[in-house]
Amino acid sequence: ERRQLKSLRRLPSVTRDGTDVTLLANLELPREVETAVEAGAAGVGLLRTEFLFMNRDDLPDEEEQTAQLTDFLRRMNGQPVTARTLDVGGEKLATALRQPLGEPANPALGLRAIRLGLREPKLLETQLAAMLRAAAEGPLRILLPMICAPAEVRKVREIMATVARRLRRRGVRIANPLPRLGVMIEVPGAALSADALAPLCDFFAIGTNDLVQYTLAIDRGDEQVAHLYDPLHPAVLRLVQFTVDAATRAGIPVSVCGEMAGDPRYTALLLGLGVRELSMSPGNLPLVKRRVRSLDLVEATRRARVIMEQSDSGRIAALLDDFNGLAA
Numbered sequence: 001e002r003r004q005l006k007s008l009r010r011l012p013s014v015t016r017d018g019t020d021v022t023l024l025a026n027l028e029l030p031r032e033v034e035t036a037v038e039a040g041a042a043g044v045g046l047l048r049t050e051f052l053f054m055n056r057d058d059l060p061d062e063e064e065q066t067a068q069l070t071d072f073l074r075r076m077n078g079q080p081v082t083a084r085t086l087d088v089g090g091e092k093l094a095t096a097l098r099q100p101l102g103e104p105a106n107p108a109l110g111l112r113a114i115r116l117g118l119r120e121p122k123l124l125e126t127q128l129a130a131m132l133r134a135a136a137e138g139p140l141r142i143l144l145p146m147i148c149a150p151a152e153v154r155k156v157r158e159i160m161a162t163v164a165r166r167l168r169r170r171g172v173r174i175a176n177p178l179p180r181l182g183v184m185i186e187v188p189g190a191a192l193s194a195d196a197l198a199p200l201c202d203f204f205a206i207g208t209n210d211l212v213q214y215t216l217a218i219d220r221g222d223e224q225v226a227h228l229y230d231p232l233h234p235a236v237l238r239l240v241q242f243t244v245d246a247a248t249r250a251g252i253p254v255s256v257c258g259e260m261a262g263d264p265r266y267t268a269l270l271l272g273l274g275v276r277e278l279s280m281s282p283g284n285l286p287l288v289k290r291r292v293r294s295l296d297l298v299e300a301t302r303r304a305r306v307i308m309e310q311s312d313s314g315r316i317a318a319l320l321d322d323f324n325g326l327a328a
């Protein structure tokens with residue numbers, strides 16, 4: 001079994017009826033790059049940059065961040081790297097940012113992710129500067145976490161343009177044209193605004209971890225309600241569907257990068273909904289690739305349509321398991 005999965009590494013990620021599916025890695029630490037390369041990832045679909053801010057009392061400066069990002073690009077051998085701006089707050093914390101973050105009554109609903117970046121522009125400017133510089137060395141894309149409204153994307157684009165002007169004036173080499181800028185769709189409000197967000201974005205990345213949390217009002221880390229955390233809830237699937245349709249109409253790529261993307265149980269459904277890029281923990285990549293290679297996309301699309309007509313998540317799970325050949 002192990003060897004069989006390993007041998008998948010060199011085989012293409014393509015469905016039985018010939019559609020290519022891009023399988024990417026989610027990375028949280030520099031040392032994970034090797035696992036991603038070994039697993040045959042086509043790039044990094046989500047680089048969580050929080051590690052740069054963890055276990056220290058100061059903030060990483062522009063040079064340090066540039067060097068780290070450039071290192072990821074180099075070690076990924078020219079494959080695209082999607083770097084997400086800082087996503088602290090909520091369940092993710094950083095010592096040096098304790099002050100601005102404060103002690104919100106509802107951390108998951110408070111000052112976090114891009115909201116913090118827009119409140120503390122220096123923090124965001126430094127990150128964007130490092131990303132513009134690293135993007136001169138390789139295919140780096142920029143991803144914004146927890147976007148809720150078009151105004152936030154417009155603001156970030158303004159800040160990015162200012163940062164670019166400043167760097168050019170300093171004579172620093174940056175990417176030209178500027179790197180592609182995309183947003184996480186991980187809040188129901190963003191998913192339902194996907195049609196309004198798409199014209200401002202070069203790509204979408206659907207974050208199902210938070211999308212499930214916010215859609216079903218289930219704290220993703222709370223054991224007491226973990227049994228209610230349900231990626232197959234029709235409301236979640238409708239938000240995914242709406243987002244994928246909006247991206248397709250706007251002609252921008254859309255990936256799924258929550259845990260759902262790394263579970264072969266959901267592969268047929270996500271592809272059936274129109275997703276063609278999945279980003280996951282590198283360890284899951286061979287399992288998902290095996291599922292991609294085993295399925296017929298025409299059939300998966302037909303099944304997804306039937307699933308989207310269901311109102312009960314238990315029924316959806318049963319239909320999916322049946323299609324996956326897991327039915328008892």
Ligand code: PEP
Pocket residue numbers: 046048087186206207208209210211257258259
């Ligand atoms: C998500 O929310 O699905 C996601 C990929 O981001 P994170 O898990 O880092 O919040």
Ligand code: MG
Pocket residue numbers: 186207209210
């Ligand atoms: Mg998230």
